[in-house]
Amino acid sequence: MIETFHDYINGEWVPAASGRTTANINPADTRDVIGYYAASGPEDARRAAEAAEAALPGWRALAGPQRAKYLEQAASLMESRLEEIARTLTREEGKTLMESRGETARGVALLRYYAGECWRACGEVIPASSPRALMFTRREPLGVVAAITPWNFPVAIPLWKIAPALAFGNTVVFKPAALTPAVAVKIAEVFEAAGLPKGVFNLLTGSGGEVGQALVGHPAVKGVSFTGSNAVGQKIGAWAVQQGIKFQLEMGGKNPVIVAADADLDQAVDLTVSGAMRSAGQKCTATSRAIVVEPALDEFIDRVVRRVQNLPVGPGTDEAAYLGPLASEPQMRSVLDYIQSGADEGAEMLCGGVRLQGGLYDRGFYVQPTVFAGVSPRMKIAREEIFGPVLAVLPAADLDEAIHIANGVPYGLSASLFTRDLGAALQYIARIEAGMVRVNGETAGVELQAPFGGMKSSSSHSREQGRAAIEFFTEIKTISLEPAGDGK
Numbered sequence: 001m002i003e004t005f006h007d008y009i010n011g012e013w014v015p016a017a018s019g020r021t022t023a024n025i026n027p028a029d030t031r032d033v034i035g036y037y038a039a040s041g042p043e044d045a046r047r048a049a050e051a052a053e054a055a056l057p058g059w060r061a062l063a064g065p066q067r068a069k070y071l072e073q074a075a076s077l078m079e080s081r082l083e084e085i086a087r088t089l090t091r092e093e094g095k096t097l098m099e100s101r102g103e104t105a106r107g108v109a110l111l112r113y114y115a116g117e118c119w120r121a122c123g124e125v126i127p128a129s130s131p132r133a134l135m136f137t138r139r140e141p142l143g144v145v146a147a148i149t150p151w152n153f154p155v156a157i158p159l160w161k162i163a164p165a166l167a168f169g170n171t172v173v174f175k176p177a178a179l180t181p182a183v184a185v186k187i188a189e190v191f192e193a194a195g196l197p198k199g200v201f202n203l204l205t206g207s208g209g210e211v212g213q214a215l216v217g218h219p220a221v222k223g224v225s226f227t228g229s230n231a232v233g234q235k236i237g238a239w240a241v242q243q244g245i246k247f248q249l250e251m252g253g254k255n256p257v258i259v260a261a262d263a264d265l266d267q268a269v270d271l272t273v274s275g276a277m278r279s280a281g282q283k284c285t286a287t288s289r290a291i292v293v294e295p296a297l298d299e300f301i302d303r304v305v306r307r308v309q310n311l312p313v314g315p316g317t318d319e320a321a322y323l324g325p326l327a328s329e330p331q332m333r334s335v336l337d338y339i340q341s342g343a344d345e346g347a348e349m350l351c352g353g354v355r356l357q358g359g360l361y362d363r364g365f366y367v368q369p370t371v372f373a374g375v376s377p378r379m380k381i382a383r384e385e386i387f388g389p390v391l392a393v394l395p396a397a398d399l400d401e402a403i404h405i406a407n408g409v410p411y412g413l414s415a416s417l418f419t420r421d422l423g424a425a426l427q428y429i430a431r432i433e434a435g436m437v438r439v440n441g442e443t444a445g446v447e448l449q450a451p452f453g454g455m456k457s458s459s460s461h462s463r464e465q466g467r468a469a470i471e472f473f474t475e476i477k478t479i480s481l482e483p484a485g486d487g488k
């Protein structure tokens with residue numbers, strides 16, 4: 001018997017107003033239906049926004065350390081369910097169990113980190129012109145905040161929005177990606193079990209196209225934190241501007257590694273392959289381009305291809321799998337179309353390039369890890385986000401040209417340089433147009449205690465995580481307090 005799951009609104013599990021549900025399918029084996037999830041619509045968005053609005057006065061009135069207790073409790077509860085949540089994540093999204101465990105552990109750490117932030121000072125005392133005045137700032141919550149998130153990190157991304165939103169006194173309506181409602185329901189169960197007051201946290205599952213505008217456009221909603229594609233982000237930004245509400249958009253990437261002639265090739269190959277192929281390339285920070293300075297080119301390509309050809313692909317539950325399936329059939333079709341465009345535009349396909357077939361592969365959305373060489377910066381596979389296990393290798397004459405190529409796309413999320421030359425590293429750090437800059441590291445991966453976000457079209461230029469989160473989830477009141485009369 002396949003279970004049906006509801007929205008979580010005002011502390012209760014309720015079906016979508018329309019009564020409709022959508023099947024959640026395992027991308028590693030499409031015979032496996034995980035459950036039926038509420039297909040929410042505008043009426044559900046209205047109910048969730050109003051519940052969050054009603055809960056706001058009580059929640060924002062709590063002292064930070066009082067709010068911390070709920071987040072600490074949620075962290076412990078999530079930790080106690082780590083294996084179950086990680087298995088659900090693998091089952092509905094496809095990534096390997098090792099990655100799902102790591103992501104769920106990150107979710108626990110995010111809850112703990114922002115429980116800690118509840119205790120920290122949030123405001124400053126500023127010298128006023130008048131010696132009699134006390135001038136200071138207060139950080140106040142925005143109010144009701146919508147968190148709209150993608151499917152590729154369905155535990156970590158929601159929690160790096162929801163945890164700081166709650167910590168700083170906002171109430172939340174969470175709209176996860178349509179592909180990953182199961183872990184979203186588990187996150188809601190954790191907040192429910194942590195005893196959050198009714199309406200402080202609300203969950204709407206279903207399609208963004210159905211609920212998105214009703215949610216962002218609801219007058220109670222005062223902020224929207226979005227992670228996802230540029231096409232959707234631009235719409236959400238435009239609605240937010242119309243509503244006059246605060247917004248934050250974290251979007252796509254086309255992340256390069258630059259391999260200098262003096263790079264440690266063992267390290268460069270290892271971290272390029274893992275940046276490109278882990279999670280089947282479905283990370284916003286995945287390595288999508290390797291820009292290799294000529295003397296290192298042939299050996300780099302040779303070694304990368306030898307590694308990639310041998311990567312085990314299989315269900316995420318198979319401990320031997322390096323990468324799992326793509327998250328959905330449309331995602332797989334889109335990746336295969338990009339691969340075709342690379343071949344059509346004359347890039348040299350050195351390995352992969354096809355949907356894997358036969359046996360268990362026929363039941364899921366598996367694409368063979370793919371490497372193209374001879375890629376020119378004008379080709380589609382060198383410019384657009386593919387979001388799949390595809391690496392494009394581009395040659396460069398020297399570091400200067402490599403940086404120029406790296407910067408020649410609209411995105412600017414993450415980048416890495418492999419070199420032993422400190423001068424080259426400093427030059428690259430100064431010139432690279434990316435929010436996340438690594439030297440001798442992988443483009444993928446984030447540290448929850450550090451600011452995260454992109455430059456150029458990858459972001460609306462705000463930052464998430466670490467202490468940066470307070471900038472989005474609060475606004476500043478500047479207060480000047482003076483004694484009455486002559487102050488005696």
Ligand code: NAD
Pocket residue numbers: 148149150151152153157175176177178206207208209210211212213227228229230232233235236250251252253283284385387413454458
């Ligand atoms: P998406 O834009 O299709 O969906 C993201 C979210 O927006 C989902 O919850 C979806 O339901 C919702 N949505 C869709 N249409 C909407 C609408 N009309 N109104 C309101 N909401 C709507 O993205 P995706 O396919 O889930 O995720 C992949 C994308 O996310 C990639 O481009 C990737 O680079 C990006 N991403 C960025 C980061 C980052 O931090 N920069 C991290 C992860 C993923």
